[in-house]
Amino acid sequence: MPAGRGAYFVSDSTGITAETLGSALLANFPGVAFQRHTIPFVDSAAGARNLVADIERAADGGARPLIFATVKSAEILSALGASGAVVIDLLGGHLTELEEALGTTASEQLGQFHGVGDIERYFARMRAVEYAIEHDDGQSGRALDIADVIIIAPSRCGKTPTTMYLALQYGLLVANYPLTDDDFPSDGLPSTVSRYVQKCFGLTTTPLRLSQVRHERRPSSTYSSLAQCTLELRRAEDLYRRNRVPFLNSSTKSVEEMSAVIMQSMRLRS
Incomplete structure (x- = not known):
């Protein structure tokens, strides 16, 4: 395992919120190496103390580990604080601020950050995922008239992960279509x-990056050659x-960034 400072994303639920917010903060320090660990379902002080013992053994006199926590229980936070790690409470004073703004107290029930919530919104996302799977890589031309966006690009430019992210995160109906040699004799x-x-949005990348990605799939082939990619x-x-057709170079952008650009460019709302 590569050396790096321990970074623990600790949650009383799935850990997705802690990992997402913690990683967003760590991204501001590209020169620092981290060993990342996501620890979900820490929902008791005893569980927190067991985790603390593991963190202390892993640190073994090195730099103080970082703990990014999304837990409601003060008792659990206190137990995490006893580790000697730097504990970053990602909820912090925000719940208190919301309580004051809303004139009511927050529920003490654990693990509510990733509940179903709005059931209609949940089912809309599930329908969008089904649509994305059916229309991945040009597998189906059915019901393209109801698509929110159709992502087009040569193979391995990031169509599928972007499609799935837009569907799962925002409930958008997204199809994607691969551009092949057969599609280029025509101007249309x-x-x-x-x-x-x-409805179309294009993706591109750099020839070198595309060649590297394709080489992992089909090494030493015409498909992955720099000339073919160019x-x-x-x-x-x-x-x-x-x-x-608006388009975006995906070579240096994350799926989240690409999705945000597509939504803004196509004026889409979740």
């Missing part, structure tokens, strides 16, 4: 998506420009 978009040009990307970008 592929026939499957040409009627929906206003040709496909040039053709794709020309196609986007001719058809006025």
Whole structure:
């Protein structure tokens, strides 16, 4: 395991919130190496004390570990504080501020951050995921008229992860379509998506990055060669420009960043 300062994302629920917020904070320190650990369902002081013992053994006299916590219980927070680690309470005073603003006290029930909540919103996300799976990589041309966005790009430019993120996180109906050599003799978009040009958004990347990604899938092939990647990307970008399809270079952007740009560019709302 690479050396790095211990960073623990600790939650009384799934740990997703702690990991997301903690990672967002750590991203501001690109020069520092971290060993990251997500510890969900720490819902008792006894569980916290057991975790503390593990953290202390792992630290073994090194730099003080970091604990990013999303737990409601003061007793659990106190137990985590006894570890000697730097405890960052990601809820902090925010619940108190909300209590004051809303004129009521927060529920003490644990693990509510990732509950179903709005049931209609939950089912909308599930329907969006089903739609994304059906329409992944051009597998289906059915019901493209109800798509919120159709992502088009050469193979391995990030279509599928972006599609799934938009569906699961925002409940958007997203299809994606791969651009292949067969799609480029024409100046227009592929026939499957040409009627929906206003819904299309393109992805591109750098030839070197695309070649590296493809090499992991098909090493030493024409598909992964730098020449082939350069040709496909040039053709794709020309196609986007001719058809006025907005597009984004995905080479240095996370799925979250790409999704945010797509939503803003296409004026989509969750």
